[in-house]
Amino acid sequence: MRQIFLLILLFIVGQWLVKALRRHDAQTAQRNGAGANGAAGAAGTKDPNGGARGPNASQAQPQLAEPMIRCAECGVHAPKSDSVVVAGQAFCSAAHAQRHGAHPTGRDAR
Ligand SMILES: [Zn+2]
Structure with missing residues (x-):
């Protein structure tokens, strides 16, 4: 019985973490002024590991649209x-x- 309670607690904490991460993503997107692009990115990265894409993207050369x-x-x-x-x-x-x-x-x- 105690294990089930622990599982539920873990679930709630996980949900809270995801929500906090999403809020953080939205804030950073707003700070960057990415506009519609940032909103689409925040919606696309549902997993908590989405934050790991930041350093990865900066390491790989960003696909800058050549003028x-x-x-x-x-x-x-x-x-x-x-x-x-x-x-x-x-x-x-x-x-x-x-x-x-x-x-x-x-x-x-x-
Ligand atoms: Zn020509």
Whole structure:
């Protein structure tokens, strides 16, 4: 009989711990100003071990979305690292930058 009581007590304590962890997660999400992303993350990590994802994520390189640029010549979106910027305009390749410079649009001429 005493064991059952102990089990119930453990269950209650576990529930309280999960609740406290969730509250802590929500607070940290608010502090980070993650916005909708943080709320989704808090909902996704139901297990108490969810907190372990923090240091793990910082260790692994975060999948930063590379800024995309729009080619001024063909309109294709290319990653910024692959782009060529000429005179403040971004192009998907050097060939397009040259082509754009070879025949400029009339609106730039004053
Ligand atoms: Zn292009």
